[in-house]
Amino acid sequence: MTADALSGLHLLLTYQCNYECDHCFAWGSPSQSGTMTVETIEHILAEAEALGTIEWIYFEGGESFLYYPILQSGIRKAKERGFKAGIVTNAYWATADADAMEWLQPLAGLVDDLSISSDAYHGSDKGLNQPAIARRAAQQLGIPVDFISIDESAVLYRGRAAELLAPGVEAKDWKQFSECPWEDLRHPGRVHVDPFGHLHVCQGISIGNMLEHPLTEIMASYDADAHPIVGPLLAGGPAEIVRRYDLSHEEGYADHCHLCYEARRALRQRFPDVLTPDQMYGVNF
Numbered sequence: 210m211t212a213d214a215l216s217g218l219h220l221l222l223t224y225q226c227n228y229e230c231d232h233c234f235a236w237g238s239p240s241q242s243g244t245m246t247v248e249t250i251e252h253i254l255a256e257a258e259a260l261g262t263i264e265w266i267y268f269e270g271g272e273s274f275l276y277y278p279i280l281q282s283g284i285r286k287a288k289e290r291g292f293k294a295g296i297v298t299n300a301y302w303a304t305a306d307a308d309a310m311e312w313l314q315p316l317a318g319l320v321d322d323l324s325i326s327s328d329a330y331h332g333s334d335k336g337l338n339q340p341a342i343a344r345r346a347a348q349q350l351g352i353p354v355d356f357i358s359i360d361e362s363a364v365l366y367r368g369r370a371a372e373l374l375a376p377g378v379e380a381k382d383w384k385q386f387s388e389c390p391w392e393d394l395r396h397p398g399r400v401h402v403d404p405f406g407h408l409h410v411c412q413g414i415s416i417g418n419m420l421e422h423p424l425t426e427i428m429a430s431y432d433a434d435a436h437p438i439v440g441p442l443l444a445g446g447p448a449e450i451v452r453r454y455d456l457s458h459e460e461g462y463a464d465h466c467h468l469c470y471e472a473r474r475a476l477r478q479r480f481p482d483v484l485t486p487d488q489m490y491g492v493n494f
Contacts, residue, residue: 215428216264217399218257220245222280223271224404224488227301234368234412236491237271243404243488244276249420250283253402256424258290265399267322269297274312284319295322297357300343309346317350327356365391366467367412369491380461386468388446395433395443405486413473413489414438415482437480438473447472454479 223244226237235241245253257263266287273280273296280296287294296316303309313323327340340356347354366375392411401409406420408427416436417427433439441449447469451458456475462468477484487493 213262214393214396214398215260215262215400217267218253218263218265219267219269219399219401220250220253220283221270221401221403222268222273222283223276225275226270226272226299227275228272228299230369231373232364232368232370234365234370235271235489236369241271241488243486245279245283245404247279247282249404249406250279251286253419254283254286254290254292256419257292260424260428264293265295265321266292267295267297269401272299272301274298274302277312281315284316288319293321294319295324296320297324297326298343299326300339303339303343303346304337306342306345309342310349313343313346313350313352317352320352323347323352323354324357325354327358366463367470368489371463371467371470372491375463375467378463380459380463383451383458383460383462383468384448386447386462386465387449388465389442389469390465394439403486403488407485409489410439413470413484415485418482436483438476438483442469450476 221235224235224237224241225239225244226233226241227239229238254266257266268280268283284294284296302312325340325343344354344356364370364374366378394410397410400416401412402419403409406418407415408417408419410416416431416439419427433443438450441453445452447465450456450469450472454476456472458468458472462471473484474490477490484490
Protein backbone atom coordinates (compact mmCIF):
# COMPACT_ATOMS: atom_id res chain seq x y z
CA MET A 210 0.00 0.00 0.00
CA THR A 211 1.01 3.64 -0.28
CA ALA A 212 1.59 5.52 2.95
CA ASP A 213 0.00 8.77 1.74
CA ALA A 214 -2.74 8.61 4.39
CA LEU A 215 -0.36 8.12 7.31
CA SER A 216 0.12 11.52 8.93
CA GLY A 217 0.37 10.69 12.63
CA LEU A 218 2.90 8.58 14.52
CA HIS A 219 2.10 8.08 18.20
CA LEU A 220 5.00 6.98 20.39
CA LEU A 221 4.07 4.90 23.42
CA LEU A 222 6.98 6.30 25.39
CA THR A 223 6.36 3.85 28.20
CA TYR A 224 3.84 1.20 29.19
CA GLN A 225 4.27 2.26 32.81
CA CYS A 226 1.67 4.49 34.45
CA ASN A 227 1.18 5.84 37.96
CA TYR A 228 -2.53 5.01 37.64
CA GLU A 229 -4.24 1.71 36.86
CA CYS A 230 -7.45 2.77 35.13
CA ASP A 231 -10.19 0.21 34.60
CA HIS A 232 -10.69 1.18 30.96
CA CYS A 233 -7.02 1.25 29.87
CA PHE A 234 -6.40 -0.54 26.56
CA ALA A 235 -2.66 -0.83 27.30
CA TRP A 236 -3.04 -2.25 30.82
CA GLY A 237 -1.03 0.73 32.12
CA SER A 238 0.06 0.42 35.74
CA PRO A 239 3.03 1.11 38.03
CA SER A 240 4.18 -2.48 37.52
CA GLN A 241 4.21 -2.38 33.71
CA SER A 242 7.56 -2.51 31.89
CA GLY A 243 8.88 -1.16 28.61
CA THR A 244 10.22 2.38 28.11
CA MET A 245 11.82 4.02 25.07
CA THR A 246 15.42 5.18 25.12
CA VAL A 247 16.66 8.39 23.52
CA GLU A 248 18.36 6.27 20.87
CA THR A 249 15.09 4.50 20.05
CA ILE A 250 13.25 7.81 19.75
CA GLU A 251 15.92 9.20 17.43
CA HIS A 252 15.64 6.11 15.24
CA ILE A 253 11.83 6.35 15.08
CA LEU A 254 11.93 10.06 14.22
CA ALA A 255 14.46 9.46 11.45
CA GLU A 256 12.22 6.74 10.03
CA ALA A 257 9.19 9.03 10.24
CA GLU A 258 11.07 11.77 8.39
CA ALA A 259 12.18 9.33 5.68
CA LEU A 260 8.58 8.25 5.09
CA GLY A 261 7.73 11.80 4.12
CA THR A 262 4.03 11.87 5.08
CA ILE A 263 4.16 12.17 8.88
CA GLU A 264 3.05 15.55 10.22
CA TRP A 265 2.36 14.84 13.88
CA ILE A 266 4.42 13.05 16.51
CA TYR A 267 2.63 12.31 19.77
CA PHE A 268 4.18 11.09 23.01
CA GLU A 269 1.86 9.01 25.17
CA GLY A 270 1.87 5.96 27.37
CA GLY A 271 1.31 4.70 29.95
CA GLU A 272 2.14 8.09 31.37
CA SER A 273 4.75 9.97 29.36
CA PHE A 274 5.66 12.46 32.13
CA LEU A 275 7.04 9.63 34.28
CA TYR A 276 10.16 9.83 32.10
CA TYR A 277 10.25 13.58 31.84
CA PRO A 278 13.87 14.07 30.65
CA ILE A 279 13.31 11.54 27.86
CA LEU A 280 10.00 13.19 26.98
CA GLN A 281 11.65 16.62 26.79
CA SER A 282 14.42 15.28 24.59
CA GLY A 283 11.94 13.57 22.29
CA ILE A 284 9.83 16.69 21.90
CA ARG A 285 12.89 18.80 21.05
CA LYS A 286 14.15 16.27 18.52
CA ALA A 287 10.72 16.00 16.89
CA LYS A 288 10.51 19.77 16.50
CA GLU A 289 14.05 19.93 15.10
CA ARG A 290 12.92 17.59 12.33
CA GLY A 291 9.94 19.80 11.53
CA PHE A 292 7.15 17.74 13.06
CA LYS A 293 4.23 19.05 15.07
CA ALA A 294 4.49 17.60 18.57
CA GLY A 295 1.79 16.52 20.98
CA ILE A 296 1.63 14.93 24.42
CA VAL A 297 -1.07 12.88 26.13
CA THR A 298 -0.95 12.94 29.94
CA ASN A 299 -3.09 12.36 33.02
CA ALA A 300 -1.58 15.50 34.66
CA TYR A 301 -0.60 13.71 37.87
CA TRP A 302 2.24 16.24 38.10
CA ALA A 303 -0.05 19.28 38.36
CA THR A 304 -0.30 19.33 42.15
CA ALA A 305 -0.34 23.15 42.37
CA ASP A 306 -0.35 26.05 39.92
CA ALA A 307 3.29 26.93 40.53
CA ASP A 308 4.36 23.31 40.22
CA ALA A 309 2.47 22.84 36.95
CA MET A 310 4.19 25.93 35.57
CA GLU A 311 7.58 24.41 36.45
CA TRP A 312 6.71 21.18 34.63
CA LEU A 313 5.40 22.90 31.51
CA GLN A 314 7.72 25.90 31.17
CA PRO A 315 10.47 23.91 29.37
CA LEU A 316 7.88 22.68 26.85
CA ALA A 317 6.42 26.10 26.01
CA GLY A 318 6.91 26.95 22.37
CA LEU A 319 7.59 23.29 21.53
CA VAL A 320 4.33 21.47 22.22
CA ASP A 321 1.56 21.99 19.66
CA ASP A 322 -1.07 20.01 21.57
CA LEU A 323 -1.32 18.98 25.21
CA SER A 324 -4.13 16.44 25.61
CA ILE A 325 -5.11 15.85 29.23
CA SER A 326 -7.10 12.80 30.28
CA SER A 327 -9.88 13.98 32.57
CA ASP A 328 -12.77 11.68 33.43
CA ALA A 329 -14.12 9.39 36.13
CA TYR A 330 -11.74 6.59 35.15
CA HIS A 331 -8.56 8.57 35.77
CA GLY A 332 -7.30 8.99 39.29
CA SER A 333 -6.52 12.29 40.98
CA ASP A 334 -4.99 13.19 44.30
CA LYS A 335 -7.65 13.73 46.94
CA GLY A 336 -8.96 17.26 46.94
CA LEU A 337 -7.18 18.29 43.73
CA ASN A 338 -8.38 18.82 40.19
CA GLN A 339 -5.04 18.20 38.52
CA PRO A 340 -6.33 18.35 34.91
CA ALA A 341 -7.77 21.83 35.60
CA ILE A 342 -4.52 22.98 37.20
CA ALA A 343 -2.54 21.67 34.23
CA ARG A 344 -4.86 23.40 31.78
CA ARG A 345 -4.50 26.74 33.54
CA ALA A 346 -0.73 26.50 33.43
CA ALA A 347 -0.73 25.49 29.76
CA GLN A 348 -3.00 28.39 28.85
CA GLN A 349 -0.76 30.85 30.67
CA LEU A 350 2.24 29.51 28.75
CA GLY A 351 0.47 29.56 25.39
CA ILE A 352 0.48 25.78 24.99
CA PRO A 353 -2.60 24.53 23.07
CA VAL A 354 -4.49 22.30 25.49
CA ASP A 355 -7.60 20.17 25.53
CA PHE A 356 -9.24 17.44 27.61
CA ILE A 357 -9.79 13.81 26.64
CA SER A 358 -12.90 12.71 28.50
CA ILE A 359 -14.35 9.20 28.29
CA ASP A 360 -17.70 8.52 29.89
CA GLU A 361 -19.28 5.11 30.30
CA SER A 362 -20.97 5.29 26.90
CA ALA A 363 -17.63 5.86 25.15
CA VAL A 364 -15.65 3.00 26.69
CA LEU A 365 -14.21 0.48 24.23
CA TYR A 366 -14.08 -2.91 25.90
CA ARG A 367 -10.54 -3.99 25.12
CA GLY A 368 -7.49 -4.33 27.32
CA ARG A 369 -8.28 -4.03 31.02
CA ALA A 370 -11.83 -2.92 30.21
CA ALA A 371 -12.54 -6.32 28.65
CA GLU A 372 -11.77 -7.98 31.96
CA LEU A 373 -13.05 -5.48 34.50
CA LEU A 374 -15.88 -3.53 32.85
CA ALA A 375 -17.34 -5.76 30.15
CA PRO A 376 -18.96 -8.21 32.61
CA GLY A 377 -21.18 -5.38 33.86
CA VAL A 378 -22.47 -4.46 30.39
CA GLU A 379 -25.42 -6.02 28.58
CA ALA A 380 -24.04 -8.59 26.12
CA LYS A 381 -25.04 -8.43 22.46
CA ASP A 382 -25.16 -11.25 19.91
CA TRP A 383 -21.60 -11.89 18.73
CA LYS A 384 -22.72 -12.31 15.11
CA GLN A 385 -23.74 -8.65 14.86
CA PHE A 386 -20.13 -7.46 15.22
CA SER A 387 -19.45 -7.63 11.50
CA GLU A 388 -17.15 -4.64 11.04
CA CYS A 389 -14.47 -2.62 12.79
CA PRO A 390 -16.21 0.73 13.37
CA TRP A 391 -13.28 2.57 14.94
CA GLU A 392 -10.14 2.18 12.81
CA ASP A 393 -9.33 2.72 9.15
CA LEU A 394 -7.38 -0.50 8.89
CA ARG A 395 -6.85 -0.34 5.14
CA HIS A 396 -5.48 3.21 4.97
CA PRO A 397 -4.53 4.16 8.55
CA GLY A 398 -4.10 7.85 9.24
CA ARG A 399 -2.14 7.24 12.41
CA VAL A 400 -0.37 4.30 14.01
CA HIS A 401 1.29 3.67 17.36
CA VAL A 402 4.84 2.48 17.94
CA ASP A 403 5.83 1.03 21.31
CA PRO A 404 9.16 0.77 23.17
CA PHE A 405 9.88 -2.59 21.51
CA GLY A 406 9.37 -1.22 18.00
CA HIS A 407 5.99 -2.85 17.35
CA LEU A 408 3.90 -0.77 14.96
CA HIS A 409 0.25 -1.03 16.01
CA VAL A 410 -2.50 -0.41 13.46
CA CYS A 411 -4.77 -0.91 16.46
CA GLN A 412 -3.46 -1.52 19.96
CA GLY A 413 -2.15 -5.08 20.13
CA ILE A 414 -2.26 -5.66 16.35
CA SER A 415 1.22 -5.24 14.89
CA ILE A 416 1.97 -4.69 11.21
CA GLY A 417 5.75 -4.75 11.63
CA ASN A 418 8.65 -3.77 13.86
CA MET A 419 10.38 -0.44 13.34
CA LEU A 420 13.51 -1.62 15.14
CA GLU A 421 13.87 -4.47 12.66
CA HIS A 422 12.63 -2.97 9.39
CA PRO A 423 12.42 0.57 7.95
CA LEU A 424 9.07 2.27 8.29
CA THR A 425 9.01 2.89 4.53
CA GLU A 426 9.38 -0.87 3.97
CA ILE A 427 6.70 -1.77 6.52
CA MET A 428 4.15 0.59 4.99
CA ALA A 429 5.01 -0.35 1.39
CA SER A 430 4.58 -4.04 2.12
CA TYR A 431 1.47 -3.72 4.28
CA ASP A 432 -1.29 -5.75 2.64
CA ALA A 433 -4.35 -5.28 4.83
CA ASP A 434 -6.34 -8.08 3.20
CA ALA A 435 -3.51 -10.60 3.62
CA HIS A 436 -2.83 -9.70 7.25
CA PRO A 437 -4.00 -12.60 9.48
CA ILE A 438 -6.03 -10.33 11.77
CA VAL A 439 -6.71 -7.20 9.74
CA GLY A 440 -7.86 -9.26 6.76
CA PRO A 441 -10.72 -10.95 8.63
CA LEU A 442 -11.65 -7.67 10.32
CA LEU A 443 -12.04 -6.01 6.92
CA ALA A 444 -13.96 -8.98 5.54
CA GLY A 445 -16.48 -9.26 8.34
CA GLY A 446 -15.34 -7.65 11.57
CA PRO A 447 -14.51 -9.47 14.81
CA ALA A 448 -17.18 -12.08 14.04
CA GLU A 449 -15.20 -13.08 10.95
CA ILE A 450 -12.08 -13.71 13.05
CA VAL A 451 -14.12 -16.16 15.11
CA ARG A 452 -15.47 -17.88 11.99
CA ARG A 453 -12.22 -17.99 10.04
CA TYR A 454 -10.23 -19.55 12.85
CA ASP A 455 -13.11 -21.61 14.27
CA LEU A 456 -12.73 -20.12 17.73
CA SER A 457 -14.83 -21.08 20.71
CA HIS A 458 -16.85 -18.11 21.91
CA GLU A 459 -19.59 -16.81 24.16
CA GLU A 460 -22.96 -15.99 22.68
CA GLY A 461 -22.69 -12.34 23.58
CA TYR A 462 -20.10 -9.58 24.05
CA ALA A 463 -20.15 -5.99 25.25
CA ASP A 464 -19.12 -4.47 21.90
CA HIS A 465 -17.01 -4.98 18.77
CA CYS A 466 -13.75 -4.40 20.65
CA HIS A 467 -14.64 -6.92 23.34
CA LEU A 468 -15.17 -9.74 20.83
CA CYS A 469 -12.08 -8.70 18.84
CA TYR A 470 -9.91 -8.58 21.94
CA GLU A 471 -11.01 -11.97 23.23
CA ALA A 472 -10.57 -13.55 19.78
CA ARG A 473 -7.07 -12.10 19.53
CA ARG A 474 -6.15 -13.38 22.97
CA ALA A 475 -7.14 -16.86 21.82
CA LEU A 476 -4.90 -16.54 18.74
CA ARG A 477 -1.74 -15.15 20.34
CA GLN A 478 0.19 -18.41 20.24
CA ARG A 479 -0.69 -18.85 16.58
CA PHE A 480 0.35 -15.31 15.60
CA PRO A 481 2.93 -14.23 18.22
CA ASP A 482 4.60 -11.60 16.01
CA VAL A 483 1.28 -9.98 15.17
CA LEU A 484 -0.64 -10.12 18.46
CA THR A 485 2.01 -8.51 20.58
CA PRO A 486 3.46 -7.51 23.01
CA ASP A 487 2.43 -9.12 26.30
CA GLN A 488 1.86 -5.65 27.76
CA MET A 489 -1.15 -5.12 25.48
CA TYR A 490 -2.72 -8.34 26.73
CA GLY A 491 -2.20 -8.01 30.47
CA VAL A 492 0.48 -10.69 30.66
CA ASN A 493 3.41 -10.87 33.09
CA PHE A 494 2.78 -7.97 35.41
